[in-house]
Amino acid sequence: MTLDQLEIGKPAIITKVNGNGVLRCRLLEMGLIPETVVEVVKTAPLKDPIEITLRSYVLTIRLEEAQLIEVQEVE
Amino acid sequence: MIYALVGNQNSGKTTLFNALTGSNQHVGNFPGVTVEQKYGIIKGTNYQVVDLPGIYSIRPYSNEEIITRDFILKNNPDAIINIVDAMNIERNLYLTLQLLELRKPTVVALNMMDEVRANNGSINIELLSDLLGVPVVPISAIKEEGISELIRVVEETAKKKRIPKIYDFCKPGPVHRCIHAISHIVEDHADEADVSARYATMQIILDDQNIMDLLKLDENKIEIIKSHVEEMENERGLDCEAAIADMRYKFIENVCNQAVSKPEKSKERTRSVNIDKILTHKYFAIPIFAIIITTIFWITFGPLGTFLADNFEIIIDSGIDIVNAFLTDYGINEIVKSLIVDGILAGVGSVLSFLPLILILFFFLSILEDTGYMARIAFVMDKLLRKIGLSGKSIVPFLIGFGCTVPAVMATRTLPSERDRKLTILLVPFMSCTAKIPIYAFFTDYFFVEHKALIMTGLYFGGIITAVIISTIFNKIAFKGNPIPFVMEMPNYRLPGIKSVILLMWDKAKDFIQRAFTIIVSATILVWFLQSFDLRFNVVEDASLSILGSLGKLMEPIFKPLGFGDYRFVTALVTGLIAKETVVSTLEVLIPTGITTLLTTASALSFLTFTLLYTPCFAAIAAIRREMGSAVKTIGIVIFQIAVAWVVAFTVYQIAGVFI
Numbered sequence: 060m061t062l063d064q065l066e067i068g069k070p071a072i073i074t075k076v077n078g079n080g081v082l083r084c085r086l087l088e089m090g091l092i093p094e095t096v097v098e099v100v101k102t103a104p105l106k107d108p109i110e111i112t113l114r115s116y117v118l119t120i121r122l123e124e125a126q127l128i129e130v131q132e133v134e
Numbered sequence: 135m136i137y138a139l140v141g142n143q144n145s146g147k148t149t150l151f152n153a154l155t156g157s158n159q160h161v162g163n164f165p166g167v168t169v170e171q172k173y174g175i176i177k178g179t180n181y182q183v184v185d186l187p188g189i190y191s192i193r194p195y196s197n198e199e200i201i202t203r204d205f206i207l208k209n210n211p212d213a214i215i216n217i218v219d220a221m222n223i224e225r226n227l228y229l230t231l232q233l234l235e236l237r238k239p240t241v242v243a244l245n246m247m248d249e250v251r252a253n254n255g256s257i258n259i260e261l262l263s264d265l266l267g268v269p270v271v272p273i274s275a276i277k278e279e280g281i282s283e284l285i286r287v288v289e290e291t292a293k294k295k296r297i298p299k300i301y302d303f304c305k306p307g308p309v310h311r312c313i314h315a316i317s318h319i320v321e322d323h324a325d326e327a328d329v330s331a332r333y334a335t336m337q338i339i340l341d342d343q344n345i346m347d348l349l350k351l352d353e354n355k356i357e358i359i360k361s362h363v364e365e366m367e368n369e370r371g372l373d374c375e376a377a378i379a380d381m382r383y384k385f386i387e388n389v390c391n392q393a394v395s396k397p398e399k400s401k402e403r404t405r406s407v408n409i410d411k412i413l414t415h416k417y418f419a420i421p422i423f424a425i426i427i428t429t430i431f432w433i434t435f436g437p438l439g440t441f442l443a444d445n446f447e448i449i450i451d452s453g454i455d456i457v458n459a460f461l462t463d464y465g466i467n468e469i470v471k472s473l474i475v476d477g478i479l480a481g482v483g484s485v486l487s488f489l490p491l492i493l494i495l496f497f498f499l500s501i502l503e504d505t506g507y508m509a510r511i512a513f514v515m516d517k518l519l520r521k522i523g524l525s526g527k528s529i530v531p532f533l534i535g536f537g538c539t540v541p542a543v544m545a546t547r548t549l550p551s552e553r554d555r556k557l558t559i560l561l562v563p564f565m566s567c568t569a570k571i572p573i574y575a576f577f578t579d580y581f582f583v584e585h586k587a588l589i590m591t592g593l594y595f596g597g598i599i600t601a602v603i604i605s606t607i608f609n610k611i612a613f614k615g616n617p618i619p620f621v622m623e624m625p626n627y628r629l630p631g632i633k634s635v636i637l638l639m640w641d642k643a644k645d646f647i648q649r650a651f652t653i654i655v656s657a658t659i660l661v662w663f664l665q666s667f668d669l670r671f672n673v674v675e676d677a678s679l680s681i682l683g684s685l686g687k688l689m690e691p692i693f694k695p696l697g698f699g700d701y702r703f704v705t706a707l708v709t710g711l712i713a714k715e716t717v718v719s720t721l722e723v724l725i726p727t728g729i730t731t732l733l734t735t736a737s738a739l740s741f742l743t744f745t746l747l748y749t750p751c752f753a754a755i756a757a758i759r760r761e762m763g764s765a766v767k768t769i770g771i772v773i774f775q776i777a778v779a780w781v782v783a784f785t786v787y788q789i790a791g792v793f794i
Contacts (some may be wrong), residue, residue, distance in 0.1 A: 066416040076376065081195045082619045084340075087379035088191045089621055090225050092374075095383075101410075104419040105517040110624055115396065116222040117403075119513050121520075124619055 060132070062124035063109070069126060071100045071130035078127040087119065090114045135293055136182045141217035142226050143188035144625040146245045149183045150275040152637055156286070159641065175286055184211070190225075191753050192232050197552040199785060206236060207329065207378065213239040213292035214286070217275075219438045219718060220250045220257060221402075223394060227266075227386045228755070229554050234268065234298040237330035239291045242268045248274040256396025269299030276631055285302035295602050301332045303385040307376050309407035312339065316359050323349035339363055339374050355392055367674075402626040410510070419514045426507075427533050430498045433570055434491065435537050442490040442607055451482045466779040469673055472666060473659070481658030484713055485650050488540050492646055493639050495534060500638040502530075503548055504630035504667070512622060522602050523609030525551075525620050530559045535565030535595075537712045539750045543757040557608060559761055560771055563750050564601040564778075566594050567712035573745050580730050581738040589739075593746050597782055600747060600782060650756040657752040677724055682708060696744060697737025697787045698779065710745070711752050717745065735794045740787035 065071050073095045076086055090113055091097070100110040100117065108121040139154075140148040151159075155174025172185040186205055187198035194200045206214065218226040218232050233240055241457040242263075250257060263270040269287050290296075304310040317335040324331040327348050336347040338359060341695035347357065363374055370377045390396075412418055433439060435670075454475060461471045502508045512526030518525050527549050537544035542562045574593060578586045664682035666673060673682045680703070684702030686708070693699045702724040710717035721729060733741065749755060749772045759768040 084375055084379075085190075085195065085619050087227060087376055088193070088230070092376060092379050092383055092385060095311050100407075101414065101511050102698060103414065103517065104416050105514075107517045108513060108620060110414075110513065114222075114224040116225055117622070119509075119622050119624050121516070121620050124621065 060130055061126050062099070062120075062128040062130050063110070063122045065097075065099050065130055067099050067101060069132055071132045072096055072098055073128055074131050075129040076127060077129065078124070080125065083127070086120075086128065087099070088121070089118060097128075097130065113130065135177075135212040135213055135289075136184065136209070136287060137204075137213045137292065138209075138211040139183050139185050139215045139217065140202060140229070141188060142190055142207075142219065142229060142543060142623075144312055144623055145188070145217050145222075145226060146275040147188055147217050149631060150215075150243065150245065150273070151183065152634055152768065153275050153281050154183055155638070157637065159637070171201075179285065179289070179701065181289070182242075183215070184703045185235070189243075191229060194342075194344075199556050204580050206233075206238065211238070212240060213288050214534045215241055215243055215288055217245050220244045220246045220272075220395065221400065223257075223463045224383070224386050224390055225634045227389065228382055230266065231382050231385065233338075234266070235301055235330060235333045235336055237297050237301060237332065239294075239296050240267065240298050241284070241288045241291050243275075243280075244270055245275050247272040248277055248279065249400065249402060250397050250655055251398060252391050253397035253402075258393045262292075262389065265300075265389045266298075267486045268298045269296075270497075284761040291358065301330075306379050306382070308366045308369035309384065311360050315362045319355055320351065320358060323351060336378065339378065344600055365737075369632075372734055376662075378660075400626075402628070405628040414506070414510050414514055419510075423511060423514060426502075427530075430714050431533070431537060434494045434498070439494055441492060442494070443487065446490050447483075447487060449485055450493070454479045454483060454631070459570040461737045469666070475663065476666075477662035478655060480662070480712075481655035484612045484658065484753065485647060487713075488646065488650075489643060491538055492642055494536070494546070495545075496639050497635060499530070499534075499548075500635045501630045503731075504626045504628065504634060506625045508548065509622060509624055512620075513624065516620060516629040520620075522605040524556055524557060524605065525549075528554055531558050531562050533561040535567065535755055537568055539563050539565070539567050539754040540646070540757045541642075542644065543754065543761055546761055554764070557605060559758055560608070560774070561601040561605055563754060563758075563775055564597045564747060566605075566746055567714070567750055569751070570745060572712075574742060577729075577738055577742055580728070581733070581735050589742070593742060596782075597746050600778065604778065614691045616660070645760070646757070647678045649760045650753055654752045654755040661709060661712055676704070678702075695787070697740045698733060698744075700732055701730075703741060707744070707748065710747065711755075713751055713753075736787055736790035739790050740783045743786045744783040745773065747782055749775045 060071075061090055062071075068130050073091060074084060074133060078086065086110050089116060095113055097113045101114055102109045106122075108119045109125060110119050112118070138146060139151055151172070151174065154176050156177055158177070159172060159174040173182050174185070175181070176183055186202045189199050189202055192203045193201055194203055205211070210290055212234075214233055216230050230242060244257065244259070244262075248258070257272070259270050259272055269291055271280055271284045271287050273284055275281075304313055313742045316338060317331055320334050320338060320517060321331045324334040327334075327350075329345070329348070334345050334349060351359070366377065367373055372380060413422060452608065457479060458471070458475050461474065502511070508527065508530070511529060514526065515529045516526035519528050523599040531542045531545045531549075534545055537561055539786040542565070543559055546555045546558045546562070547560060574590055578589050661682070664685065665677065665680050667681055667682055668674045669684055670677050677683055682705050683701055689704045690699045690701055693704055702721065705724060706717045709720045725732065753774060755768060758771055759765060762768050762771070
């Protein structure tokens with residue numbers, strides 16, 4: 060499953076970050092690296108971008124970018 | 135001594151800069167850095183501190199990051215002050231680790247400690263300092279707590295040239311082996327090039343071509359380095375980028391586990407979530423945004439703004455009148471008087487007339503920015519703006535552009551990427567500003583009495599559509615490159631600091647006056663000169679004989695295809711560059727009999743279209759020059775806008791000719 064498909068309010072663990080170049084580096088540097096816990100907080104009124112929390116801060120990313128992040132839901 | 139202030143966006147960097155320097159701030163060029171930087175003198179000392187752009191990393195992806203990196207490497211500041219948001223310490227420390235690799239005297243200013251305490255969190259400062267190998271000073275920039283201690287520690291660190299004690303952030307394993315092996319290879323080269331070997335190593339692992347060139351590594355060594363990296367990637371099971379990020383975050387997690395007792399979900403966060411239930415609500419978000427912007431607009435360009443602007447103008451005008459009367463009494467030469475009154479003072483007046491507008495707009499804009507609402511605007515509007523290849527925040531300069539291009543161009547400063555900023559600056563002038571309304575009114579009175587509203591609306595939409603088309607084209611050609619991904623932090627809502635709001639207004643006003651003065655005043659004098667003399671430098675009574683008139687006649691063929699190839703219209707367009715309202719007054723003077731006989735409906739429409747799209751005024755050019763930081767690019771933009779205006783007006787004229 061990728062991050063854009065994750066249900067709101069359900070924590071998940073990042074398993075892989077796809078993509079390449081600048082974009083991928085930026086995602087990694089913002090702390091979106093494997094084994095990190097993320098949660099989707101809400102979606103924008105036009106459904107895109109989405110708001111997520113990780114490492115006790117809030118980040119917004121576009122669905123396009125969220126699709127690059129593979130996650131696994133935690134129980 | 136000179137210090138560099140470095141930190142993430144939203145870490146309170148500007149607040150700290152203000153707390154350190156008060157109103158003693160300047161903007162200037164530093165050698166080696168392409169963009170002007172803000173710097174100030176730290177209170178009670180004679181040390182300079184440079185406010186570098188807010189960044190998350192010094193991997194050079196964006197101009198902001200390049201500026202920071204170049205400043206630190208080339209200008210060799212005596213110390214780096216790294217501001218870290220204690221409420222968001224993990225992510226903030228990522229940049230810290232990169233800074234420590236540079237091996238320059240560094241002090242961490244741990245900001246927002248008041249919030250950490252208020253939410254029952256705590257940070258063991260001594261332990262954190264030991265684990266990072268640099269001094270850590272707890273501060274609250276907004277409450278101005280810990281500032282003098284920070285100044286003291288930074289001074290000591292700089293004077294004793296204390297290099298960070300720790301730079302090795304890897305645990306034993308493949309990444310560790312790789313870094314050390316490569317470090318060994320590049321060490322001598324790095325020493326020779328005078329950069330930190332550790333920094334060079336990390337950049338080389340991440341395939342930074344610049345640093346490889348700088349170190350003058352030969353083919354053979356590059357081969358060996360590449361094989362080390364490949365070996366590491368295979369053993370670690372991650373590519374080098376993920377492996378390095380992972381290594382840094384593992385180190386940070388370890389540091390935080392030991393030194394930080396995390397605050398519970400903070401009051402500020404809970405409050406933000408509640409506010410956002412309304413402000414970024416599924417249905418309410420966009421209407422609320424529209425209401426907020428309309429209110430700001432209404433205040434700025436409505437009663438309050440008009441009141442201030444009018445009174446301000448009365449003051450300016452009476453000042454000019456006094457000078458005028460004095461000069462007349464003195465019996466000064468008419469031409470000298472005309473130069474002073476119609477040239478110099480008119481120019482000064484037009485610079486000053488923008489002041490109330492800029493002050494009011496930036497008062498509101500800094501509140502939007504400081505409260506954190508600007509980030510919400512970006513979040514809500516992003517999808518819409520992305521359709522034309524921009525991101526959410528660009529909506530703000532565009533909307534201001536309908537009021538006045540000058541503050542709109544100045545407002546692009548807050549845009550997250552250089553690319554967005556340039557494209558927005560290019561497009562903002564197509565938003566029809568309020569100063570053009572008198573021209574529309576003048577022409578519609580003559581030609582479109584029945585369809586006034588239709589023509590007005592059409593012009594506004596014409597500007598927007600032109601911007602959309604150009605943006606779409608430019609996205610496919612010129613601005614293709616690497617758009618910076620929209621990965622934006624959502625800060626908590628905060629009360630804006632009065633001090634920072636006032637400083638920003640002051641800053642913008644000063645900035646505009648300083649920068650705009652030369653361009654606007656000299657341009658006004660030039661136009662005055664062209665209007666007052668003929669080609670033999672005799673004073674002319676009849677404007678058609680002036681140099682401007684002759685130039686207008688010379689340019690007639692250019693405007694013939696647009697349907698208004700009469701020098702008087704061309705002259706009006708040139709004087710319109712001083713201020714758009716001047717187009718009307720020039721036409722009234724040059725064509726006392728009225729314009730109806732000189733234009734057809736189609737050519738009137740074409741003239742209006744040209745007015746809508748060509749460069750707004752000298753003040754706007756001055757603002758563009760300021761924000762682009764390049765005279766050549768500014769001239770390019772002006773030519774581009776005139777070309778667009780010509781092409782669109784030509785098209786309108788041809789199409790209208792068929793139908794009317």
